[in-house]
Amino acid sequence: MGVINLPESERNALAAIDENVLRSLIDKACDEGRQSDLYRLPLSSCGAYVGSKLYNFEQALKRYREAKSAKNRESKHYSARRAGDDLSFAVMSMKQRMATEETERETVRIDDNIMPPWTFGRKLSVRVYYRWRGPDEIDWQSGSIVFRHEVRPRYVYDPSPPKRKPSAAKQAEQLQEELGSTWEDLTLMALCSVRDFFREGGRGSDIPEEFEVVPDSHDGHLNNYSTIFWKTPSTASA
Structure with a gap:
């Protein structure tokens, strides 16, 4: 069920993600309006919580990319950055949960x-x-x-x-x-x-x-x- 124990596949995916690298790639994606190198990270294998934030970020990037007027682009760019922050926070939260689980599993x-x-x-x-x-x-x-x-x-x-x-x-x-x-x-x-x-x-x-x-x-x-x-x-x- 994954209520108490994260599946091994999710733990491996989370462990493979460097938070500084993730933040850098999110910033790059926001600047370019597309995910580009973000696909290098196994975000889609980190579980439903991270997956939902990744989807929201993808949609926010799409809306920013399709915006026409300067005002609309500015608004959509801000929304994309917020969605990127949510994605980064989700990964950080799940890595913290994984660390807590590993400590608790000792006893x-x-x-x-x-x-x-x-x-x-x-x-x-x-x-x-x-x-x-x-x-x-x-x-x-x-x-x-x-x-x-x-x-x-x-x-x-x-x-x-x-x-x-x-x-x-x-x-x-x-x-x-x-x-x-x-x-x-x-x-x-x-x-x-x-x-x-x-x-x-x-x-x-x-x-x-x-x-x-x-x-x-x-x-x-x-x-x-x-x-x-x-x-x-x-x-x-x-």
């Missing part, structure tokens, strides 16, 4: 390759596997935690009389879509919760084997604090 490793079930029931569960060791320890210890959540379906049909009531198959399809979306949210939150627990100095031996997530008290759905298993709901939201 904690979380498996974020979690496959969804074939079908979803209203009682969802996500198991997160992890390994950890102390700063001065050689041997790794392993563990896992299951996050459980019973979904309260959110979808509501238009209260006005429908021309045709959705078929049972269509209703089942809509329910599966909602359950699938909720499972993805639960998985993301569960992974981040385990990561944040370790970042706050927690030890794997203190992680429970199971945790019933705490839904929002107003609507019964997941919120930002639902999977924080080491704090009570009141202290988690403080």
Whole structure:
């Protein structure tokens, strides 16, 4: 999933980029109105975040290149430089994330390759596997935690009389879509919760084997604090 661990292909691409060289090539591209030598860098292999900023920069360069009047060219040139700054910042941010991950992997490793079930029931569960060791320890210890959540379906049909009531198959399809979306949210939150627990100095031996997530008290759905298993709901939201 790439939530906790950047794929190796992205790490290799980010490591191959020198930030000073990138900045120089961005400046050159802005001056010339085209990417020119920027293609030398593996930016398209650095993940979705960098890829989106690269696309925005390409489009900004195109608009600058096609501008006719002096005023319009000046405006589009400024926009291109802003987009170039965003691209440079994105690469820098991802390189910082990569450095953080490499440091954390010395003592904690979380498996974020979690496959969804074939079908979803209203009682969802996500198991997160992890390994950890102390700063001065050689041997790794392993563990896992299951996050459980019973979904309260959110979808509501238009209260006005429908021309045709959705078929049972269509209703089942809509329910599966909602359950699938909720499972993805639960998985993301569960992974981040385990990561944040370790970042706050927690030890794997203190992680429970199971945790019933705490839904929002107003609507019964997941919120930002639902999977924080080491704090009570009141202290988690403080």
